[in-house]
Amino acid sequence: MKEERIIDALSDIDEKLIMEANALRNKKRRIFPARKASLIAACAALVFLCAFLIPILQRSTENSVKPPVGEGEIIGNDTDTETKSESEYTDCVTEAPEEKPDMPEADDNGSHPPETENESTIIPEPDGGVDNNSSQSGGEMSADGEKVNSMNVTVLRITEDGFICRPADTEIENESIDSASDIYVICTLDISNLAEGSTVTVYYTSDENSHNTLHAYHIELQKGDQP
Amino acid sequence: MQDEMIVELYWQRDESAIEATAEKYESYLYKIANNILSDSEDSKESVNDTYLAAWNSIPPHRPKVLSAFLGKITRRISIDTYRKKNRIKRKAGEYAMSLDELSEISSTAPHPEQSLDEKLLTEALNSFLKTLKPEARSAFICRYYFFDPLKEIAHYLGISEGKTKTLLHRTRLSLKEYLRKEGFEL
Numbered sequence: 001m002k003e004e005r006i007i008d009a010l011s012d013i014d015e016k017l018i019m020e021a022n023a024l025r026n027k028k029r030r031i032f033p034a035r036k037a038s039l040i041a042a043c044a045a046l047v048f049l050c051a052f053l054i055p056i057l058q059r060s061t062e063n064s065v066k067p068p069v070g071e072g073e074i075i076g077n078d079t080d081t082e083t084k085s086e087s088e089y090t091d092c093v094t095e096a097p098e099e100k101p102d103m104p105e106a107d108d109n110g111s112h113p114p115e116t117e118n119e120s121t122i123i124p125e126p127d128g129g130v131d132n133n134s135s136q137s138g139g140e141m142s143a144d145g146e147k148v149n150s151m152n153v154t155v156l157r158i159t160e161d162g163f164i165c166r167p168a169d170t171e172i173e174n175e176s177i178d179s180a181s182d183i184y185v186i187c188t189l190d191i192s193n194l195a196e197g198s199t200v201t202v203y204y205t206s207d208e209n210s211h212n213t214l215h216a217y218h219i220e221l222q223k224g225d226q227p
Numbered sequence: 228m229q230d231e232m233i234v235e236l237y238w239q240r241d242e243s244a245i246e247a248t249a250e251k252y253e254s255y256l257y258k259i260a261n262n263i264l265s266d267s268e269d270s271k272e273s274v275n276d277t278y279l280a281a282w283n284s285i286p287p288h289r290p291k292v293l294s295a296f297l298g299k300i301t302r303r304i305s306i307d308t309y310r311k312k313n314r315i316k317r318k319a320g321e322y323a324m325s326l327d328e329l330s331e332i333s334s335t336a337p338h339p340e341q342s343l344d345e346k347l348l349t350e351a352l353n354s355f356l357k358t359l360k361p362e363a364r365s366a367f368i369c370r371y372y373f374f375d376p377l378k379e380i381a382h383y384l385g386i387s388e389g390k391t392k393t394l395l396h397r398t399r400l401s402l403k404e405y406l407r408k409e410g411f412e413l
Contacts, residue, residue: 004310005344005345005348006348006352006371007306007371008306008345009345009348009349009351009352010349010352010368010371010372011299011302011303011306011349011372012299012345012346012349013349013352013353013356013368013372014353014356014357015291015292015295015296017353017356017357017364017368018292018295018298018299018368018372019292019294019295020361020364020365020368021364021365021368021369021372021373022294022295022298022373024365024369024383024384025369025373025375025379025383027383
């Protein structure tokens with residue numbers, strides 16, 4: 001048979017050729033180049049994915065941990081408000097925060113609040129009252145949703161927990177205190193800068209008030225009255 | 228043990244030569260035999276017959292490469308065993324049986340003309356194989372001399388099985404063309 005002839009003839013081929021082939025057979029087996037190439041490609045793909053995915057994952061993780069800007073601000077404000085509410089009852093004017101979101105920009109007279117170091121700070125009064133006076137003005141809303149009013153008054157006498165005053169547009173003919181018409185401003189603010197006879201703007205909320213008694217929310221010294 | 232020492236033991240008619248041969252080449256020879264016979268017992272028998280053949284042929288032979296010499300013997304014995312077994316399988320018909328009976332009276336030695344043809348064919352194969360690239364040559368020898376499976380040849384060469392198959396197919400076509408040009412009618 002033809003094929004058997006070739007098989008038989010191959011029995012006597014050059015020993016060098018046989019040794020060459022046998023050396024290959026005894027050689028340590030190699031990884032297929034194709035398989036090697038696919039391994040390299042897989043590794044490259046992995047590196048590529050890592051290089052692009054890790055930053056994306058990091059970004060998404062950061063986003064999931066960090067709340068949206070608006071939401072975070074609200075929470076921060078709430079926290080700040082709470083902190084202020086607790087602390088500022090005893091705070092002095094100089095420790096007040098710069099931001100005054102609930103302050104009216106100008107009063108009825110068009111005078112803007114003075115931006116001085118002596119400026120008083122908004123302090124919410126838990127049980128404050130408001131006397132609806134004719135000279136009151138304003139109408140902005142406080143952080144608590146209460147309507148904020150302001151009134152320019154002239155300080156008549158400073159007491160331990162506030163001062164007695166009279167609406168600034170009222171002529172002070174009789175400097176003696178009239179408990180029936182004068183306003184008693186109660187506050188826990190630092191009023192050491194106040195002087196009798198000075199004119200101040202008193203901010204208060206309208207929800208809680210009683211006749212002739214005002215729980216000051218914020219006090220601002222008028223220019224020219226600063227010590 | 229070095230091959231030269233083993234050969235020397237054969238020359239000294241020292242039976243430890245067979246032990247040394249078995250220790251060094253048994254697995255190599257068994258693989259060749261098993262690739263042809265695909266039978267463990269027959270393969271072991273072929274390997275043992277190889278030791279006996281080596282004992283009988285050394286001396287006068289002094290093989291330069293013992294592994295190639297032994298492998299060649301194992302290959303021949305295994306191919307003979309394979310053919311013998313196949314003839315037995317084909318003995319189903321009376322015609323085949325008659326041929327087998329007649330083969331006993333015919334000479335086992337090849338006809339001088341046939342022997343010359345085989346020698347010429349071997350020379351042609353040698354020439355052809357030397358024209359091939361090492362990869363194709365080794366693939367061809369692994370497949371048709373050692374009868375290694377395609378999968379193993381692919382592993383040896385570090386290429387895929389499909390590529391090995393294609394490589395062998397092209398080599399066969401080239402051989403066919405080469406032998407035709409050399410005047411062989413196969």
